[in-house]
Amino acid sequence: MRGLAAALALSIAACGGADTKAPEKPKQEAVDERTAEKDAKGLVKEIYQSIGHSNTDGLMALLTDKLIVFGPRKADAMATREDVLVTLRGTLDSLDKRDKPDVRSGALNVVASQGGLSAWAVDTIEIAGDQLAVTVVLENDDDFWRVVAAAVAKTPTMKSVRAELKKEAVVPTGMQGIPKVDDKASGAVDRFKKGLADSEVWAEDLGKRGDAVVIGAAAGEITRGKKAIAALWKKRQKVNVRYASAGEVTAQATGDGQIAWVTAPVVRFADDEDVPLPLRLFAVFEKVGGEWKMISLQESVAMAEDGAGASFKKIAAPGVKVEEPPPPPPKKEEPVKKKKKKKKKKKSE
Numbered sequence: 001m002r003g004l005a006a007a008l009a010l011s012i013a014a015c016g017g018a019d020t021k022a023p024e025k026p027k028q029e030a031v032d033e034r035t036a037e038k039d040a041k042g043l044v045k046e047i048y049q050s051i052g053h054s055n056t057d058g059l060m061a062l063l064t065d066k067l068i069v070f071g072p073r074k075a076d077a078m079a080t081r082e083d084v085l086v087t088l089r090g091t092l093d094s095l096d097k098r099d100k101p102d103v104r105s106g107a108l109n110v111v112a113s114q115g116g117l118s119a120w121a122v123d124t125i126e127i128a129g130d131q132l133a134v135t136v137v138l139e140n141d142d143d144f145w146r147v148v149a150a151a152v153a154k155t156p157t158m159k160s161v162r163a164e165l166k167k168e169a170v171v172p173t174g175m176q177g178i179p180k181v182d183d184k185a186s187g188a189v190d191r192f193k194k195g196l197a198d199s200e201v202w203a204e205d206l207g208k209r210g211d212a213v214v215i216g217a218a219a220g221e222i223t224r225g226k227k228a229i230a231a232l233w234k235k236r237q238k239v240n241v242r243y244a245s246a247g248e249v250t251a252q253a254t255g256d257g258q259i260a261w262v263t264a265p266v267v268r269f270a271d272d273e274d275v276p277l278p279l280r281l282f283a284v285f286e287k288v289g290g291e292w293k294m295i296s297l298q299e300s301v302a303m304a305e306d307g308a309g310a311s312f313k314k315i316a317a318p319g320v321k322v323e324e325p326p327p328p329p330p331k332k333e334e335p336v337k338k339k340k341k342k343k344k345k346k347k348s349e
Contacts, residue, residue, distance in 0.1 A: 028256070031116030031140060040119040040138045041110040043145040048103040048125075054092045064139070064146040068250060070174035070263060070280060071152040072132060074304040077174030103127050107222070111211050111295070113286055116140070118254035120261075120284045120296055122213050124155070124222060131155050133215045133222070135282050135298045137261050139254040149252060149261050151282035153300030158218040164303050165275045168310045172265035172280035173300040177248035184253035188260035188285040188292040192251075195294070196243040196266065197318040202283075203233040205294040215298040217279050239271040240320045246278065246312060260285045260292060268299070269317040277301070278312040 043062060050058040069078040092101065106124040113119060118139045125132050137149040153173050164170045181189060195201035206212040206229045214223045214232060223232045247265035254260070263282040284296035 028117055028140070028142070031112075033112040033114070033116045036112035036116030036119060036140065037110045039140075040112065040121065040145050041108065043138060043147070044108060044110070044121055044123070044136060045105070047147070048105065051127075052102050054101065056089050056092070061144075062146060064141070064148045066252070067146075067148050067150070068178055068180070068252070069150045069152070070250075070282065071300050072154045072173055072302060074171050074173070074175045074302045074308065076302075077176055077178050079178050079180075101128060109211070109213070109224075113254070113256065113258035115256060115258060117256035118259040119145075120259060122215065122222075122296060122298070131219055133298060133300070135215070135284065135296060137254065137259060137284060139256065139259075141255065148254065151263065151280070151298050151300060153217070153280075153298070153302070155217070155219045155221070156301070156303070158221075161218055161277070161301060162275075165277065165309075167306045168313070169304055169306050169308055171278050171302050171304045171309045171312070172246070173302045174280060175247075175265060175302070175304075177265060178250045179248040180250050180252075182252040182260075184257055185251040185260040185262065185285075188253070188262050188283075189249060189251050191285065191292050191294065192249075192262040192264070192281075192283055193245070196245060198321050199233070199236065199241060199243070200321075202294045202297065203229070206297070207233075208293070209295050211295070213296045215296075217277070217299040217301045221299075236270075239273075241268065241270045242318050242320070243268050243281070244315050244318050246315055258287050260287075267312050267315045267317075276312065276315070276317065278309050 047059065047062055050056075050062070070076060104126040106126065108121065108123040110119055110121040118137070121136045121138065123134045125134060131154065133153055133155050135151045136147055138145055138147050151173070161170060191201065191205075206214065207226055210225055212225065212229055214229055215221065223229050243266040245264060246267050249262065249264040251260060251262040261282065261284050263280060265278065265280050268277040268279060278301070280300045282298045282300065283294055285292040286295050
């Protein structure tokens, strides 16, 4: 069943056709957010079912022509429908006919944007014995939900990640990247870059959402909600976790302009990690009060051949943010005491 995890990544969404400027569509009316979440969740489950039945044709109507997918392997940065479907079909055909690529969902959660015309989803799944983490961005197009972006990664144990780091075999998923940034997502890109060296920027955003999610690169590293994320960031602060950019940024915004996603290969540094960790970050942002705020973050690693990650050792760590001590309180000016004039004694005659 080797390669089946990659097939899932490639099938969750597919991108095809040349970039052509389509005529502007009339603005869609807002949708009830609860209904939007239910319908978007139904789409994700339908994708799982299509994979389980080895039905690549059934995926066609569930995918948008502007989708991009990253992971779970080093080479999996997919931006054309042809490549996606050929790879998926080849993987499914290679399986024993008695084996079914059953997809078991563990923690699917879908959140709709304001207005209900876009959504994001996270899940932890099992397929052919592999444990994976998934982040998906979806949008509503004339009452049809489709996936526009996805990040899928295996979640190995941290012990195995450290062992592969010693062999310089750990790399970001979709290592070669896709240099494409939507102008509408530029504000989200700025927020993303600002948080690389100072991740407190992201913590501030995530700490305001009860439905925020942070997914780490290793098994079991999924954190949900304000309190849990605040505790996670407190631990990260103690060891000075920070990131350095290591490749091309890719970013897009949904058609309604309410959700944007930003991804890039990076190197993670921390005081308690002997070897820096190459990985891919995939962040989801939502527009709040005209500003982009992070609501979901996924870290992803891929295992490759020995030495594949050697180049990431050359990337310098960003400086540690030093908290400046607060200025001393202003000194209170004590009132000047007036000297009492001594009365001159009259000389006695």
